[in-house]
Amino acid sequence: MKDFIYRTLTSDHAQAWQQLRIEGARDYPMGFLVTLEETTAISVDRCRAILDGDSFRGVFAGEKLVGFCGYRPERLTRIRHRGEIGPFFVTRDYQGTGAAKTLMRGVIEEARGNGLAQLELFVDTENLRAIAFYEGRGFERVATHRDSVRIDGRSRDDHLYILRLEH
Numbered sequence: 047m048k049d050f051i052y053r054t055l056t057s058d059h060a061q062a063w064q065q066l067r068i069e070g071a072r073d074y075p076m077g078f079l080v081t082l083e084e085t086t087a088i089s090v091d092r093c094r095a096i097l098d099g100d101s102f103r104g105v106f107a108g109e110k111l112v113g114f115c116g117y118r119p120e121r122l123t124r125i126r127h128r129g130e131i132g133p134f135f136v137t138r139d140y141q142g143t144g145a146a147k148t149l150m151r152g153v154i155e156e157a158r159g160n161g162l163a164q165l166e167l168f169v170d171t172e173n174l175r176a177i178a179f180y181e182g183r184g185f186e187r188v189a190t191h192r193d194s195v196r197i198d199g200r201s202r203d204d205h206l207y208i209l210r211l212e213h
């Protein structure tokens with residue numbers, strides 16, 4: 047397995063991040079809530095501002111950004127044991143290489159370090175590759191959210207997956 051590096055994304059990564067978002071929205075509609083049109087409408091300056099919000103993590107092959115995920119620990123007292131991840135994406139050429147595992151390992155370690163009890167994510171019920179990946183990382187399916195997303199007007203369902211971090 048190649049060596050990959052997990053890092054927090056900052057405004058410096060805006061251009062590369064936007065290119066990955068466009069690839070993801072264009073090629074993997076089941077993996078993203080945003081449409082391609084909504085993605086391309088966002089300027090690089092806006093991407094810089096979003097990344098300065100500390101909500102995205104990246105995986106790098108050397109200096110090249112090859113994947114990213116959103117990471118949102120809850121802030122309110124009653125729910126701050128939880129964190130949500132997503133979108134979660136690795137560029138096509140790096141799928142199956144271990145980059146996604148490095149990204150997931152990094153975010154799990156970070157969540158543990160932040161004292162979270164569980165990580166949560168939603169995945170389309172027909173996104174079989176992503177489901178296999180999440181289950182391989184220990185996530186468990188706890189619910190199905192019917193009619194959660196409509197792609198080109200067609201209703202789709204998501205599964206809610208949870209990884210418990212406390213023992």
Ligand SMILES: CC(C)(COP(=O)(O)OP(=O)(O)OC[C@H]1O[C@@H](n2cnc3c(N)ncnc32)[C@H](O)[C@@H]1OP(=O)(O)O)[C@@H](O)C(=O)NCCC(=O)NCCS
Nearest residue numbers: 074077134135136141142143146168169174175176178179
């Ligand atoms: C989801 C994603 C991050 C996973 O990364 P990856 O590098 O492809 O993952 P891996 O190859 O390590 O693991 C995928 C697993 O699915 C299996 N798999 C591959 N294609 C499959 C398919 N069509 N159906 C079921 N399982 C499949 C692989 O064999 C592998 O299982 P294994 O670890 O037991 O061998 C990546 O595929 C991706 O970015 N997809 C597009 C965006 C997306 O859908 N994101 C998820 C949004 S919720």
